[in-house]
Amino acid sequence: MRITGTFLDEITYDIPSNNWGRQEWARDFGVMRSIGIDTVILIRAGLRNIAAFPSKTLKKHVGILPVQGDLVDMFLTLAEQNDMDFYFGTYYSDGYLGSDNNQRIIDINRELVEEAWNKYGKRKSFKGWYLTDEIGRREDVAGIESICRLGNYCKNISPDIPVMISPYIYGKKISSNPVTLEQHRTEWDEILAGFKGIVDIVSFQDGHMDFSELKDYLLVNNDLIRKYDMKAWSNIETFDRDMPIKFPPIDWRKLLWKLTSASMAGYDKLITFEFSHFLSPNSQWASSKNLFNRYCEFFTIDQNKKTYAPLSYTKKSHQDIVNL
Numbered sequence: 001m002r003i004t005g006t007f008l009d010e011i012t013y014d015i016p017s018n019n020w021g022r023q024e025w026a027r028d029f030g031v032m033r034s035i036g037i038d039t040v041i042l043i044r045a046g047l048r049n050i051a052a053f054p055s056k057t058l059k060k061h062v063g064i065l066p067v068q069g070d071l072v073d074m075f076l077t078l079a080e081q082n083d084m085d086f087y088f089g090t091y092y093s094d095g096y097l098g099s100d101n102n103q104r105i106i107d108i109n110r111e112l113v114e115e116a117w118n119k120y121g122k123r124k125s126f127k128g129w130y131l132t133d134e135i136g137r138r139e140d141v142a143g144i145e146s147i148c149r150l151g152n153y154c155k156n157i158s159p160d161i162p163v164m165i166s167p168y169i170y171g172k173k174i175s176s177n178p179v180t181l182e183q184h185r186t187e188w189d190e191i192l193a194g195f196k197g198i199v200d201i202v203s204f205q206d207g208h209m210d211f212s213e214l215k216d217y218l219l220v221n222n223d224l225i226r227k228y229d230m231k232a233w234s235n236i237e238t239f240d241r242d243m244p245i246k247f248p249p250i251d252w253r254k255l256l257w258k259l260t261s262a263s264m265a266g267y268d269k270l271i272t273f274e275f276s277h278f279l280s281p282n283s284q285w286a287s288s289k290n291l292f293n294r295y296c297e298f299f300t301i302d303q304n305k306k307t308y309a310p311l312s313y314t315k316k317s318h319q320d321i322v323n324l
Contacts, residue, residue, distance in 0.1 A: 001263040002299055003236060003279075005039035005271030006032065010071055011047045013094070014246055015239075015277050018284055026078055028282050032275055033082040035301055039271065040079055041087040041164065042072065044132045045112060048096035053119075057111045058091060061104075072116070076123045085127035087164055088116050090150065092132040102142040109146075110153045117157050128162045128201070129154045136170040136208075137179065138187040144194065151198035162200035166235050166273075169217055171209030173241050181213070185220050189227075196228045203233035203271055206258055207241045214258065218265040233269040234262040238278040238291070249278040249287045252294040 009015065018024070032040070045052045051064045052071040058064045072088070079086040090109045097104060113129070120126050131150055135143035151163045167188075170179045179187070192202070202225045209217055218234065225232040236258050239247035262270055272279065281289040296303055 001259065001267070001270050002036045003259070003270045003272045003275075004036050005041065005233070005269060006037055006275035006279075007041045007043045007271070007273045008075055008276070009043045009274050011044055011050050011052050013044075013047060013092075016284070018276060018282075020276075022074060024282065025074060026081075028276050028280055029078040029082050029084075031280060031282065033084065034303075035296065035299070037275065038083070039085045039087070039127075039269070040075060041128075041130050041271065042075060042089040043130070043273070044089045044092045045072065045116065046091040048092075048094055055112060055115060057108065057115045061108045061111070062091075062097070072120060076120060076125050079125035080123070084125060086123075086125040087128040087130045088113075088120070088126065089130040090132045102146060106146050106149050109150050113150070113154055114157060121158065126161075128164055129158070130164045130166070131199075134166065134168055134205075135191070136168045136174070138190060144191060148194060148198055151195070155198065162231075163198065164201040164203065164233075165195075165199055166203045166205060168205045169208045169221075171213070171217075173210075174208045178209070181216055181220060184217065185224065188221070188224050192224055192228045192230070195230075199230060201231045201233055203235045205235045205237060205273070206262070207237035207239075211254070211257060215261045215265065218261055218267070222265050222267060231268050232266075233271055234265075234267045236262060236270050236272045238272045238274065247278075249283075249285050249291045252291055255291065255295070256298065 010017065042052065046055065046058050046062065046064065049062055049064050051058045051067050053073065054067040054070065076086050091112050093101070093105050131147050133143040133146045147165060154163050168174070169184060172178045204221045206214060222232045238250050238255060240250040259270065277283050278285065278288055279292055279295065281292045283289070
């Protein structure tokens with residue numbers, strides 16, 4: 001399976017900005033489409049006091065900095081030009097509004113969702129919502145409540161388009177006391193049961209556990225997601241969590257392991273965080289271009305013709321993974 005979706009992050013959080021304008025973004029969307037990407041997900045419409053478009057809601061409630069242009073409109077236009085689906089990501093406070101303001105953040109996001117739907121909902125490429133709360137355990141009560149209430153609100157105003165989340169696994173790379181596979185299964189069975197009818201797509205991040213555990217978690221997640229009639233996407237992280245700096249593009253061999261593992265686990269779709277910084281030949285990272293070249297070689301993508309060929313996994317491909 002190829003990566004066919006990517007997050008868009010230009011309200012950056014922990015990665016540096018590429019400082020692109022419309023011309024650079026148009027070029028990158030063209031490259032995305034040439035390798036088979038048909039879905040783009042705005043990871044957030046606002047972060048702290050920064051916004052992706054001149055939102056009246058965020059200006060009123062958050063006090064955002066001046067907004068230079070409308071990234072949402074630009075991304076929608078580029079998605080339409082490249083026959084892609086666009087998912088709108090909600091606002092993320094990251095403590096900017098205080099640590100005990102979950103109700104306020106939910107209220108702000110409800111108003112923001114309504115504003116976005118009125119402003120952009122009729123656009124051809126507007127095909128879904130992405131809820132920015134990233135949760136990992138049953139103890140994430142505020143995040144679970146936010147997803148339930150905001151997801152319900154999205155369903156009420158736009159019942160025909162899906163709601164997506166991208167949770168994480170409370171693994172070794174995030175905690176010295178990680179959950180076991182069975183703890184994870186039990187907790188997420190309960191969490192997803194509460195999301196049934198509210199969340200349509202679950203795309204677990206794949207970078208928080210040891211590589212040796214990845215296949216097991218992928219299989220458990222896939223089983224649980226399907227149990228509750230949701231679509232199972234895998235968020236293939238194309239950055240490296242194992243390096244002492246945050247965050248370089250991932251080693252190609254690691255990416256190939258993750259792609260193969262998710263493919264063998266039977267996921268509906270593979271997306272990534274995130275193409276433009278870590279996999280694009282246009283990224284500020286030189287190693288990103290090299291990663292793109294290795295990806296194109298493996299999937300027999302002719303970069304000159306900007307076309308892509310479907311790939312059937314071969315025994316040799318699997319053996320290459322086993323030998324890593």
